[in-house]
Amino acid sequence: MSRVAVLKGGRSLERQVSLRSGARVEDALERLGHDVVRIDVGLDLIRQLRSEEPDAAFVALHGRDGEDGTVQELLEILGLPYTGSGVLACSRATDKVLTKRLMIEAGIPTPEFFAFTQTAFRELRAAETLPAIAERLDFPIVVKPSSQGSALGIKFARTPDDVPAALVAAFSYDGRVLLERHVEGRDLAVSVLDAATGAQTLSVVEAVPRQEDFYDFEARYEIGRTNFVCPAELPAGVTERAQELALACHTLLGCYGFSRVDLMLDDADELYVLEVNPIPGLTETSLLPQAAEASGIGFDELVSRILERAFERAPAAVR
Amino acid sequence: MSSPKKPPARSTSRDLERYAGLFASRTRVMTSSAMRDLMAITARPDVISLAGGLPDTSTFPPETFASVTARIARESCAKALQYGPTDGLEETKDCIAEVMAAEGMHVDRADTVVTTGGQQVIDLVTKILIDPGDVIVAEGPTYPGAVPVFNAYQADVVQIDMDADGMRVDLLEETLDSLERDGRRPKFIYTVPTFQNPAGVTMSLPRRRRLVEVANRRELLVLEDNPYGLLRYEGEPLPPLYALDGGVFVMYLGTFSKILSPGIRLGWVVAPPPVLEKINLGKQEADLCTSTLSQLMVQAYFEQANWNDYVCSLTDIYRARRDALLGALAEHFPPEAEWTRPAGGLFIWATLPSYIDTNDLLARALRDDVAFVPGAAAFLDGRGHSSMRLNFSGAEEDRLREGVRRIGEVIKEQVALYGTLTGRPAGTAGQQQPESEREREDDRKGETGGGRLVELPRRRAARRRAGGA
Numbered sequence: 001m002s003r004v005a006v007l008k009g010g011r012s013l014e015r016q017v018s019l020r021s022g023a024r025v026e027d028a029l030e031r032l033g034h035d036v037v038r039i040d041v042g043l044d045l046i047r048q049l050r051s052e053e054p055d056a057a058f059v060a061l062h063g064r065d066g067e068d069g070t071v072q073e074l075l076e077i078l079g080l081p082y083t084g085s086g087v088l089a090c091s092r093a094t095d096k097v098l099t100k101r102l103m104i105e106a107g108i109p110t111p112e113f114f115a116f117t118q119t120a121f122r123e124l125r126a127a128e129t130l131p132a133i134a135e136r137l138d139f140p141i142v143v144k145p146s147s148q149g150s151a152l153g154i155k156f157a158r159t160p161d162d163v164p165a166a167l168v169a170a171f172s173y174d175g176r177v178l179l180e181r182h183v184e185g186r187d188l189a190v191s192v193l194d195a196a197t198g199a200q201t202l203s204v205v206e207a208v209p210r211q212e213d214f215y216d217f218e219a220r221y222e223i224g225r226t227n228f229v230c231p232a233e234l235p236a237g238v239t240e241r242a243q244e245l246a247l248a249c250h251t252l253l254g255c256y257g258f259s260r261v262d263l264m265l266d267d268a269d270e271l272y273v274l275e276v277n278p279i280p281g282l283t284e285t286s287l288l289p290q291a292a293e294a295s296g297i298g299f300d301e302l303v304s305r306i307l308e309r310a311f312e313r314a315p316a317a318v319r
Numbered sequence: 320m321s322s323p324k325k326p327p328a329r330s331t332s333r334d335l336e337r338y339a340g341l342f343a344s345r346t347r348v349m350t351s352s353a354m355r356d357l358m359a360i361t362a363r364p365d366v367i368s369l370a371g372g373l374p375d376t377s378t379f380p381p382e383t384f385a386s387v388t389a390r391i392a393r394e395s396c397a398k399a400l401q402y403g404p405t406d407g408l409e410e411t412k413d414c415i416a417e418v419m420a421a422e423g424m425h426v427d428r429a430d431t432v433v434t435t436g437g438q439q440v441i442d443l444v445t446k447i448l449i450d451p452g453d454v455i456v457a458e459g460p461t462y463p464g465a466v467p468v469f470n471a472y473q474a475d476v477v478q479i480d481m482d483a484d485g486m487r488v489d490l491l492e493e494t495l496d497s498l499e500r501d502g503r504r505p506k507f508i509y510t511v512p513t514f515q516n517p518a519g520v521t522m523s524l525p526r527r528r529r530l531v532e533v534a535n536r537r538e539l540l541v542l543e544d545n546p547y548g549l550l551r552y553e554g555e556p557l558p559p560l561y562a563l564d565g566g567v568f569v570m571y572l573g574t575f576s577k578i579l580s581p582g583i584r585l586g587w588v589v590a591p592p593p594v595l596e597k598i599n600l601g602k603q604e605a606d607l608c609t610s611t612l613s614q615l616m617v618q619a620y621f622e623q624a625n626w627n628d629y630v631c632s633l634t635d636i637y638r639a640r641r642d643a644l645l646g647a648l649a650e651h652f653p654p655e656a657e658w659t660r661p662a663g664g665l666f667i668w669a670t671l672p673s674y675i676d677t678n679d680l681l682a683r684a685l686r687d688d689v690a691f692v693p694g695a696a697a698f699l700d701g702r703g704h705s706s707m708r709l710n711f712s713g714a715e716e717d718r719l720r721e722g723v724r725r726i727g728e729v730i731k732e733q734v735a736l737y738g739t740l741t742g743r744p745a746g747t748a749g750q751q752q753p754e755s756e757r758e759r760e761d762d763r764k765g766e767t768g769g770g771r772l773v774e775l776p777r778r779r780a781a782r783r784r785a786g787g788a
């Protein structure tokens with residue numbers, strides 16, 4: 001039995017989702033016999049960690065600060081073992097632009113894109129390149145903030161005229177945005193779970209929205225708004241290929257413990273990786289727990305395995 | 320330090336599937352968890368929230384509260400702790416009659432049902448009148464709190480544009496005509512004619528007369544929601560629709576929330592007897608009766624204090640806050656923005672250039688610890704994305720000014736960015752918009768009233784539906 005601090009909430013836009021993930025993890029840890037310290041991450045995080053003296057931290061944070069390496073850095077400084085990816089993998093994965101560039105370099109398929117900072121538009125008149133982009137990427141294109149983990153701020157631009165407003169929206173979330181070719185097709189997610197023996201990919205989950213023309217932030221967390229099919233029924237070879245790609249991304253970014261890789265499958269059965277989530281949701285409607293269960297790993301076991309990895313890494317992590 | 324152990328409830332995706340299969344189909348339209356999540360962030364103490372609709376309860380005299388509760392304990396303890404009649408206590412209805420008389424209405428005890436807040440009236444009226452697919456006509460924008468109710472009963476809500484004089488009754492008639500051509504008849508018209516939530520505008524007297532005339536001629540029920548009528552900061556009061564109609568087709572919703580306390584959850588409905596009978600049955604099924612304790616508190620309060628004095632003190636506070644908010648808007652919002660100038664109530668409605676989405680703007684504004692209600696919450700048809708509701712009753716003047724300053728900065732940033740993106744300097748960007756947005760612009764039919772233009776966007780789809788294409 002260990003004393004485990006569950007870090008949840010925080011100030012990110014995904015605060016509520018994180019609170020739900022965290023609450024579920026806390027229940028699981030208690031069932032596993034651990035002593036649980038609940039921490040809604042805020043100004044007194046360090047003080048609480050110092051006074052509560054946990055053996056490890058379970059990071060159930062999503063979005064800014066919790067998922068981008070900020071909190072992980074603090075935990076490294078405190079020398080506290082923690083779950084999930086380290087600082088470097090978190091900073092890579094929450095930066096969609098960097099992730100995509102790394103994927104391209106490694107030969108992992110990802111939709112063609114262009115990235116901009118707000119400064120480029122302000123100071124370098126990057127807007128003058130927009131017509132060229134419109135020629136290179138077929139419409140509709142997807143405009144999204146580089147760092148936002150959920151679907152918040154993601155807009156479809158159906159014509160070039162839609163692009164400026166879509167950019168304004170995306171810049172509400174981040175100083176860097178990307179314009180990405182829209183892949184029409186099926187929405188897949190593959191979760192990766194590290195074991196003592198090496199990383200393991202779980203069953204592929206397909207998300208089928210019930211009404212929206214886009215798998216949006218709301219549907220993602222709302223029971224009954226999205227149908228999840230797990231394992232997804234896919235053409236021969238696609239499941240294996242999706243799992244290979246997911247594993248390649250997990251390794252490429254240096255993810256640790258667990259991660260979820262989101263992909264699109266187009267009509268020609270080509271797969272494209274959209275993004276890698278270093279701390280995927282752990283709520284009742286989240287994809288990782290569903291995939292784990294379909295692969296024969298219950299939620300408690302999932303939590304237990306994620307925690308074990310934290311202790312295994314511990315000596316190396318404090319450096 | 321031992322925390323109580325929760326029962327070992329195992330939640331699995333199979334459970335999830337099982338629950339998903341159990342939900343009624345109407346829960347599918349109970350949407351917007353993202354917005355709920357964002358709104359939850361606005362509750363952080365470090366956030367200056369212009370998002371709420373909270374009356375200021377901090378100035379209510381604690382000694383009055385103490386003497387009211389002491390008196391109930393002394394004189395009617397057993398009664399206060401007991402169930403009461405479904406339609407409410409007679410003594411509470413006397414207080415209601417007094418409040419309504421202050422706004423020029425005369426009401427019979429027998430025509431009144433005391434409810435658990437005004438919100439319950441919206442729920443009960445919708446419950447007894449609406450089958451899935453039935454039409455409700457509402458203002459566009461409408462009270463955001465009515466939206467989930469209408470959704471839950473699967474109503475087809477048609478929203479009528481407003482201007483500075485409230486609902487465009489001419490457009491209402493056009494809409495009613497086109498619905499009639501489709502063989503459809505609205506079950507009721509929902510309106511907040513005075514200091515509307517969220518638009519802050521008030522329906523003019525000619526429009527009130529015309530609306531009542533339309534309702535009588537077409538034999539349509541109207542639900543007049545009037546929580547703010549007594550919170551007037553300038554000008555002369557206008558007669559409520561109920562007073563003009565005499566209660567034939569107008570159902571009246573009143574509440575103690577804004578003149579006394581939202582915490583006591585006490586509202587009421589006045590309606591024609593056959594409708595009231597169904598409301599009473601609906602209420603019995605929902606909660607048997609309204610809190611007896613709350614009802615007795617109102618009665619004791621009305622006997623012990625002058626309720627109107629407290630309303631006057633609130634009015635003074637809110638007037639100063641409204642002025643502070645209006646002043647701050649003029650100072651900090653860019654020229655591309657427009658807003659209403661309410662003569663009472665709690666809200667101002669601001670509209671930005673159509674290329675700004677206020678959902679995204681809220682996410683950005685939260686980074687600067689300030690919040691508002693995005694306009695989309697006041698529409699059921701996807702409109703309102705460039706508007707926002709600003710509340711001025713819930714924060715002190717300095718906080719309001721600072722909040723508006725921060726929102727203004729963010730808007731200016733986005734206006735400038737849009738100008739950069741389109742190669743047009745800020746200031747002209749509002750006039751030169753992409754094709755798809757111009758179309759929406761063209762659909763706007765604002766009309767200037769006494770003051771600033773209250774421009775409330777219309778959407779083609781809504782018109783098409785109303786036009787029966």
